[in-house]
Structure formats: structure tokens, C-alpha cells
Amino acid sequence: MTTPQELDLTTISPTRLWVPQHVMITRAAADLPHTAEIIRRCERAGVDDIRFLPGNALTGLRGASERETYASAKNTLAVVVAPPSALKPQPIPPSADWRIDLAKGCPAHCQYCYLAGSLQGPPVTRVYANIDDVLDGIRTHAGRGSVTRGTLERGNEGTTFEMSCYTDPLGIESVTGSLAAAISRVGAGEFGSDVQMRFTTKFDDVGELVTLDHGRRTRVRFSVNAAEVANRFEGGTARMPARLAALRAVAAAGYRVGLTIAPIMPIPGWREQYGALLDDVSGAVAGIGDLDLTAEIITHRFTPASKEVLLGWYPKTKLEMDEDLRSQKRSKFGGVKYVYPKQTMTEMREWFTEELERRLPAARLLYWT
Secondary structure, eight states: OOOGGGSOGGGOOOSOOOOOSEEEEOTTTTTSHHHHHHHHHHHHTTOOEEEEOSSSOOOSOOOSSHHHHHHHHHTEEEEEOOOHHHHSOEEETTTEEEEOOSEEOOSOEETTOTTTTTSOSSOOEEEESOHHHHHHHHHHHTTOOSSSTTOTTTGGGOEEEEOOSSSOTTTTHHHHOHHHHHHHHHHTTTTOSSEEEEEEESOOOOTTGGGSOOTTOEEEEEEEOOHHHHHHHEETSOOHHHHHHHHHHHHHTTOEEEEEEEEEOOOTTHHHHHHHHHHHHHHHHTTOTTOOEEEEEEEOOBOHHHHHHHHHHOTTOOOOOOGGGSEEEEOTTSOEEEEOOHHHHHHHHHHHHHHHHHHOTTEEEEEEO
């Protein structure tokens, strides 16, 4: 394993760095210590428009059209206080024991965005300034859970906390510092030795992360996809070679790492394209000592609500969202998701299971969905 001191940090520079045009700070967040860090980072990044709001409502986000509203919101960072409802960790199978939210909203422009339909109002990125309260959920829920905690398959991970359900924390890290704070505190054992945090990203800004004393208690997972899917549908993110270079950098710095292969799609030539992806990952992690690599594979799906939102955001998208070509999957609460037909799912699952083992034997498949 390469130590952070031995890494050549001059070679770890992000290819995609988000800088908001507007920063809004609510009254409740204004005097919190973490807000000062966010302001420092935003000023360093060159943000000129930093406004302190007289209250806690986010106003002035809507434009004359849905497209204007979307564009304005995607260029805005709001510094807010997480409400009590957001401070209680929620179960998040099959990924982890619990969900902890550092922020809500994402600056990327993925045309299949899984946040569509699940967030209220314009898609502004909200970062939580009361980070001590947010992270305290790790303390109260350590030693609890049933996804990894106490299981035979994943028990070595301890109690796991997912940090990226409603944001890409690395995508906003340069102007928030929230991820570094969480990694450092978990790595120092503040919440116990049998705790692991995890997050997924489509960005590559890992220069600060590789310098942190993470205590091997954080798993950094990179969302990866076939070249055609990534290039067509994942706007505003780091390109695939850059993500794989970042994967190698954090793995060399001793982090546990992972792949979130998602959302996989049966595009023409999908076997060849995903095969090339697995080969590229294999090359990226070659020679890494003490490699701990996992894989999570998620097929594309959508709901009626998310489809409506996505078509409003991306009216010219070529993303396939045809209900007649899909099968319905109902939740226990009666909600509907449209997934690929059974035969397609079976073919993809069998292929990925076999090829992952053949092309990337170092990877441990956690789940398929």
C-alpha cells in the first residue's frame, strides 16, 4: 500500500470541478462553524455571489420557464440546517445499514438522475451546516443494523453508513469540506472502530482525500458505466478514464474501494462495451497491494414521477423510458417502477456475474438489482 506521503499529489488534479455561481446561506446556518469553512472554500474557488438570507426559506430560485429554473438551481449552493427529520438515520438496504445525509441535491446533469421525483422544488444543492448533528447519527446507530452488521457475507464491514443517497458528496467537496470532515472523524475512531462509511461518486477530485488519515474505515465507490451510456447521459461529471485514475489513487492511499456499475442498460453491443469497462477497471487496480474492491450492479429503472421530471429537465433526451418495453415492479407500499423484462434481466445478470469473476476476480459482488 502506498502511503499518502508517498503519493505524487501533483498528478492528482480533477478534470471536473463544480463551482456554484450563487451561494445562499440561511439564517439558521449563518453562525455555525462549518458554514465558515464552506464560505472559505467558496471564496477560494472564486465565488462572488455569497448571500446571507434574512430567514430560512430559499427564495428566488424559479425562472420564467422550467428550463430556467433548472439551470439556476443547478448553479446554486444553499447552506442550510438539516431538520430533525433528516438527522435520524434510515435503513438503506441493500447498500448499507444506515443512510446519513451530508447534503441533498447534485450539480451533475445525468439524464437518468435517480433524484428526480424524490426531491421537492427546484434541484438546488443543499449542504447541511450542522455537520456535528448529522454525524451524530453514526454514534447513535453504531452496532445496529442488519445489512452488514453481524452478517456472514459482509460482517467484516461493521456497521455501514451510506453518505451518498441524495447527493454526490465528492462533486461538491471542493466548496463544502463535509466529506473530508466525515472521513477524518470516522477514521480517527470517534464513532468506534467497528464502523465504516461509504459513498459513491462520478467525480475525480480526490487530491485532498488521499492526504487524510482515513483509518481504512471509508469505502470510496466510483459510479462507472459503458462508454456510450456515460458519454451520452452523464453530463457535468468526470469522464470514465478520470474516474478510474481516481479509483487507483484512493486505492493506493489505502482506502477500501468499490464500483457502482449503474445504471446498466442493454444498449447495442452491451456485452462488448461492459466487457471493455471491466477490463479498464482491471488495469486501473493492477498492482495495488491489499486491495479491497467491491461491486454493486444496478439496472436502469424509472417511475412515472421521475419520468415526468426528467422529461421536463431534458426534453430532448434519448434515454429509453418506454413503459411498453418494460415490466412493472411494485413496492410493498404500492409504488410502481418500470424495469427491464425478466428475460433481459436474466441475460444481463448471468453475463455480469460470469464476466466480473473472469475479468475482475478481485471484485466481490455485493448485490444485483
